[in-house]
Amino acid sequence: MWHQVSGDGHHSLDKLFPGAADHDGVTEGSVLTHIQEWLPVPTPRVRGFGPYENRWRYV
Numbered sequence: 001m002w003h004q005v006s007g008d009g010h011h012s013l014d015k016l017f018p019g020a021a022d023h024d025g026v027t028e029g030s031v032l033t034h035i036q037e038w039l040p041v042p043t044p045r046v047r048g049f050g051p052y053e054n055r056w057r058y059v
Contacts, residue, residue, distance in 0.1 A: 013044055017057045025049060025057030032059065 017025035029049025036045060049059040 015059045016052060017059075019055030022055060022057045025059055029057075029059045 015025075015028070017028075026049070029046060032043075033046045033049070036043060046059060050057065052058045
């Protein structure tokens with residue numbers, strides 16, 4: 001299953017999950033939010049995740 005990823009070239013990334021993989025969006029958002037403080041290397045911060053349009057989800 002593919003996911004659409006786009007960024008602004010600075011500090012923001014958006015990752016979209018199609019309806020057929022919406023559970024992947026829930027899992028990734030939950031896990032990243034939980035572990036972001038524990039990782040020993042700099043990683044992008046999760047600012048939010050949830051439903052988008054037409055059953056798509058975003059992180």
